[in-house]
Amino acid sequence: MCVRPVDHSSLANLDEVTTTHLHLDWTICFTKKVFDGSVTLDLLTLKDNVTKVVLDASYLDIKKVLYLNDQELKFKVGERRGALGSPVTIDLPEPFANSTSFQIKIVYTTTPECTAVQYLTPEQTLGGKHPFLFSQCEAIHARSFVPCQDSPAVKLTYSANVTSPLPVVMSALDRGSRREPTGGVTYTFHQPIKIPTYLICIASGNIASRELSDRCKVLAEPEMVDAVAWEFEDTDKFLSTAEGVLTPYEWHRYDILILPPSYPYGGMENPCLTFATPTLIAGDRSSINVVIHEISHSWMGNLVTTKTWEHFWLNEGHTKFIERKVLGRLYGQPTADLDAIIGLKALRESINQYGENSPATVLQPDLSGGGDPDDFFSSVPYEKGFNMLHFVEETVGGPAIFEPFVTSYVQEFAGKSITTQDWKDYLYRYMEEHHGQDVINRLNTIDFDAWIHQPGHLPVAPSFDTSLADASYALADRWNAARHQADFSAFSPKDVDGFTTAQLVVHLERISDQEAYPYEALAAMDQLYGWSQRKSPEIKFRWQMVTLKASYEPIYPAVVSFVTEQGRMKYVRPLYRSLAKAKGDGQALARSTYLAHRSFYHPICAQLLAKDLGLA
Numbered sequence: 001m002c003v004r005p006v007d008h009s010s011l012a013n014l015d016e017v018t019t020t021h022l023h024l025d026w027t028i029c030f031t032k033k034v035f036d037g038s039v040t041l042d043l044l045t046l047k048d049n050v051t052k053v054v055l056d057a058s059y060l061d062i063k064k065v066l067y068l069n070d071q072e073l074k075f076k077v078g079e080r081r082g083a084l085g086s087p088v089t090i091d092l093p094e095p096f097a098n099s100t101s102f103q104i105k106i107v108y109t110t111t112p113e114c115t116a117v118q119y120l121t122p123e124q125t126l127g128g129k130h131p132f133l134f135s136q137c138e139a140i141h142a143r144s145f146v147p148c149q150d151s152p153a154v155k156l157t158y159s160a161n162v163t164s165p166l167p168v169v170m171s172a173l174d175r176g177s178r179r180e181p182t183g184g185v186t187y188t189f190h191q192p193i194k195i196p197t198y199l200i201c202i203a204s205g206n207i208a209s210r211e212l213s214d215r216c217k218v219l220a221e222p223e224m225v226d227a228v229a230w231e232f233e234d235t236d237k238f239l240s241t242a243e244g245v246l247t248p249y250e251w252h253r254y255d256i257l258i259l260p261p262s263y264p265y266g267g268m269e270n271p272c273l274t275f276a277t278p279t280l281i282a283g284d285r286s287s288i289n290v291v292i293h294e295i296s297h298s299w300m301g302n303l304v305t306t307k308t309w310e311h312f313w314l315n316e317g318h319t320k321f322i323e324r325k326v327l328g329r330l331y332g333q334p335t336a337d338l339d340a341i342i343g344l345k346a347l348r349e350s351i352n353q354y355g356e357n358s359p360a361t362v363l364q365p366d367l368s369g370g371g372d373p374d375d376f377f378s379s380v381p382y383e384k385g386f387n388m389l390h391f392v393e394e395t396v397g398g399p400a401i402f403e404p405f406v407t408s409y410v411q412e413f414a415g416k417s418i419t420t421q422d423w424k425d426y427l428y429r430y431m432e433e434h435h436g437q438d439v440i441n442r443l444n445t446i447d448f449d450a451w452i453h454q455p456g457h458l459p460v461a462p463s464f465d466t467s468l469a470d471a472s473y474a475l476a477d478r479w480n481a482a483r484h485q486a487d488f489s490a491f492s493p494k495d496v497d498g499f500t501t502a503q504l505v506v507h508l509e510r511i512s513d514q515e516a517y518p519y520e521a522l523a524a525m526d527q528l529y530g531w532s533q534r535k536s537p538e539i540k541f542r543w544q545m546v547t548l549k550a551s552y553e554p555i556y557p558a559v560v561s562f563v564t565e566q567g568r569m570k571y572v573r574p575l576y577r578s579l580a581k582a583k584g585d586g587q588a589l590a591r592s593t594y595l596a597h598r599s600f601y602h603p604i605c606a607q608l609l610a611k612d613l614g615l616a
């Protein structure tokens, strides 16, 4: 009997065979924008009479497949199926019985169409002298740099030998390097903990590092590495706090690599080596929550992993939950609640963007259509997931009861890939064993179907501590009342004295929830609070959203600058969409800006922007 659920985002025969280890041998060619080499897969059959291995692949040039080092196996690359890529079907030399271990080696090169990797010219880097490349594999882009079972249901160890003219880093432990007589250096890596393929990553470029502690360091181009070290000085403290919430950190190293500006996400939890955007380096340590978020993934996602992309909320909802526990432990509950308030706004935006009845707003969406999981990326799995966990915590009796459950959940499922049903079954089992019928009765009052399977807003509105948000709201209310005045002398720069970046963000979000402001009021706000001059990208983003809502044309050049100097999708996608909706030449400007700068963006971002702007 097959107990593995179907992964609609993989074309591999996951029910017949699984991968236990993956070894990469790559030579990087920056000029051709390819990796040349091979992958050796350690495979294990899961049933009798297995005659083939089907792997996920996307835009790969497969040269040959070897069994026992020298026996060539027949293979066929199937028709491309959209974002899922092209299955590679490999005929085994004979039918294999259940539990047979065997190795196959696939010799291949990537192609410039690879969606996981972005190659940057020297001009696109800070130093301006060397090229740079980096990958982003989540959700299903690993198949574009290695033929594999590209499903989070499969967890494997991996190793790699990568030859490059420039330093290489990966989501694994560093096992040294050797200079090649033919040029370049071969870097060796080993990841001894089982991970899904979406957590394999690579970057190569002029990378320098600074140690933060005996298990943490930061890496970046040399021109900014000191600023990064300052910004993230407290990383080990965050890690220890997360260990206090959960279990000891298992991955040995926790390093952070700051990528060039086109990096498409705030951060990516690649094990041992978080990848992050340089927009976090604001010089004020205001983005440490992203580091705490990526650290929290060390347990949520990286140890306990979603089985398919439908259950992605298990990774992100739990990570948000732990992130806010760490924030609360370090800076107090009001700070954690302010972060949750910002998250709620992001959730509302996502739901409004898709539409309240959209299947994309369901916590556990249906991906059986085989579409692109990237199209489902939004705040829903993060914030609906977080809010469901928060609600369960309140319902069962608070942190004293729920936090030990969360730790136990990690211990129970570490190393495994699970579904929402596994989570829910364990929740009931744990609560029954530890707290009895009273808590089960409380759990039974929760409408899990509404939380997990219904579209739209939260079934139960949360109430967070607003002590830090109240001043932000009050100032926004004053502006709302004064919106049509000709004289704004009742306002002063002192209005925002003492506001943290998060409080400024909450204020601007409240302003953006209000009806669009007249130009005069926007100009007055900008003059009083210097919004346009602020360095923080979090503030810049919110201010640009407020002004675009009013089609405030003086902001258009600043928006164009911001969306072309960094490629973080959290900022560029809403800004492009709002610019395209803005009056005047908004739509033409959005499209022409995108077309002129397409190559600046990571392939994932470029493709989503094209869809957003109706250019795909």
Ligand SMILES: CC/C=C\C/C=C\C[C@@H](O)/C=C/C=C/C=C\[C@@H](O)CCCC(=O)O
Residues within 6 Å of the ligand: 138, 139, 264, 265, 266, 267, 268, 269, 309, 310, 312, 313, 363, 365, 373, 374, 375, 376, 377, 378, 381, 568, 569, 570
């Ligand atoms: C329910 C959703 C179903 C499928 C989506 C699955 C995967 C999403 C995929 O597109 C990749 C996600 C990668 C995320 C990486 C990092 C984020 O946590 C960054 C958050 C945004 C930011 O801060 O910039």
Ligand SMILES: [Zn+2]
Residues within 6 Å of the ligand: 293, 297, 316, 319
């Ligand atoms: Zn995350």
